[in-house]
Amino acid sequence: xxxxxxxxxxxxxxxxxxxxxxxxxxxxxxxxxxxxxxxxxxxxxxxxxxxxxxxxxxxxxxxxxxxxxxxxxxxxxxxxxxxxxxxxxxxxxxxxxxxxxxxxxxxxxxxxxxxxxxxxxxxxxxxxxxxxxxxxxxxxxxxxxxxxxxxxxxxxxxxxxxxxxxxxxxxxxxxxxxxxxxxxxxxxxxxxxxxxxxxxxxxxxxxxxxxxxxxxxxxxxxxxxxxxxxxxxxxxxxxxxxxxxxxxxxxxxxxxxxxxxxxxxxxxxxxxxxxxxxxxxxxxxxxxxxxxxxxxxxxxxxxxxxxxxxxxxxxxxxxxxxxxxxxxxxxxxxxxxxxxxxxxxxxxxxxxxxxxxxxxxxxxxxxxxxxxxxxxxxxxxxxx
Numbered sequence: 001x002x003x004x005x006x007x008x009x010x011x012x013x014x015x016x017x018x019x020x021x022x023x024x025x026x027x028x029x030x031x032x033x034x035x036x037x038x039x040x041x042x043x044x045x046x047x048x049x050x051x052x053x054x055x056x057x058x059x060x061x062x063x064x065x066x067x068x069x070x071x072x073x074x075x076x077x078x079x080x081x082x083x084x085x086x087x088x089x090x091x092x093x094x095x096x097x098x099x100x101x102x103x104x105x106x107x108x109x110x111x112x113x114x115x116x117x118x119x120x121x122x123x124x125x126x127x128x129x130x131x132x133x134x135x136x137x138x139x140x141x142x143x144x145x146x147x148x149x150x151x152x153x154x155x156x157x158x159x160x161x162x163x164x165x166x167x168x169x170x171x172x173x174x175x176x177x178x179x180x181x182x183x184x185x186x187x188x189x190x191x192x193x194x195x196x197x198x199x200x201x202x203x204x205x206x207x208x209x210x211x212x213x214x215x216x217x218x219x220x221x222x223x224x225x226x227x228x229x230x231x232x233x234x235x236x237x238x239x240x241x242x243x244x245x246x247x248x249x250x251x252x253x254x255x256x257x258x259x260x261x262x263x264x265x266x267x268x269x270x271x272x273x274x275x276x277x278x279x280x281x282x283x284x285x286x287x288x289x290x291x292x293x294x295x296x297x298x299x300x301x302x303x304x305x306x307x308x309x310x311x312x313x314x315x316x317x318x319x320x321x322x323x324x325x326x327x328x329x330x331x332x333x334x335x336x337x338x339x340x341x342x343x344x345x346x347x348x349x350x351x352x353x354x355x356x357x358x359x360x361x362x363x364x365x366x367x368x369x370x371x372x373x374x375x376x377x378x379x380x381x382x383x384x
Contacts (some may be wrong), residue, residue: 029342030380031344032377032378033347033375034080034081034082034365034376035375036082036370036375036376037373037374039373039374041074041094041095042096042099043097043100043118044084044099046074047069048369048374055070055127056068057355058356058357058367059129059131059357060357060361060363060365061131061132061135061176061360062133062135062360063079063080063361064078064079064080064085064131065077065078065079065080066078066129066137067355067367070126071093072094073121073126074087074090074095075087075088075089075126077135082376084099084116085116086117086119087100087117088119088137088148089118089121090120090122090123092122093123099116101115101116101117101118102117102119103119103152104119105119108151108152108153117152126140126146128173128174130175132176133180133360134149134199135150136150138174138176139174140174143168144157144158144159144167145157145182145184147201155201156201158182158201160206162197163201165203168184168186168195169188169193170186171184172185172186172187173239175240177242178243178312178360180198181196181198181248182196182197182199182201183196183250184197185239190210191208191210191211192209192236193207194206194239194250196241196283204284205283205284207281207286209281209286211236214235214252214279215279215288216234217291220232220274224258228263229263230258230261231259231261232257232259232274233257233259234254234255235254235255235256235257236252236253237253237255237306238306238307239251239253240253240307240308241283242310247282247283248282248283248284249280249281249282249289249310250281251279251281251315252281253276253278253307253317255275255303256274256276258272258273259271273301273303274301275295275301275302275303276293276294276301276302276304277291277293277294277302278292278293278307278332279291292332292334292335292336294317294330295336296319302317305318305319308358313333313334314331314334314339315331315334316329316330316331316358317330318330318356318364321345324345324349324351325351325352325368326343326344328344329341329342329344329379339382340381340383341382342380342381342382344364346368346377348370348375350370350371351375352369353367353368354369358381362380362381363379363380364379364381
């Protein structure tokens, strides 16, 4: 779901912290190669030996990356130049620091200047993760949202009502917005919930969405009226919170399908895509503020466009290409007009997508898996 700038200063291309040359993607979209990480369980590597179980997520705020390796129960804080600044790790999973100083939790609360540090944390199943502009770290674990301040110290965890609250339903995503409020996206069998907290962990409100009663734009129903033997199906694909004009909103990416069915048996005869839409919801009262189709061209249904960010004045989506790691990024204004477009391709043809995020500096970041290393790439997103 959750969830995420100013221009970076000088991009330095690193290969295992050794300088290499930068590349450019097709159509003039320049791919910046930022740094490489090795394979392993140290403070400068990630363990990818678990195959599909090696889930990785990335967050970027104010030029600092946080990378969570779920299988390792390990989080790395990395500078934009590839230097590991801190590590939170569960030694039961086999990881250990090599360069970083291993410190105790008592050291973190003592007000000492620790420099680059590693601290042991007992994790259950840490996933997902988010960070804010203060480098405060949020990690879902065991039904709660655990918090670590910028100095590495663990704070009181959040439950549904805030500190001391009850366990969340299944947490699907964490995201922070421009004012550092936190959104926790949860799901049950019949409902989707978005819990909001301010930057101090105070509960604000919760948005509840029925999975069986998603909003359907009137223009879709006018062209595809529900009749005996035909109905429109709304499928919620993703959620992205945003802070627009002092109002917290939630952008929903909903795909709509037309289903022909046997009216007697109820059996489905065919399902065809109608279109992918963005629905903007007031996060506090659930009121629909606006909607538009993800239509980059007259023949584009938008179903294959993925919502990746909601910003103060725009919505950002991505369409992946079939071969290699690349695709198109579209920036829409809040009326649905395409105001920027980027075609990007990872310059290493053997790369496999590991993780992706949109930073608060206006760049798209992709972590790719290569035969001998993991590599972080960046592209400047279109502005207009």
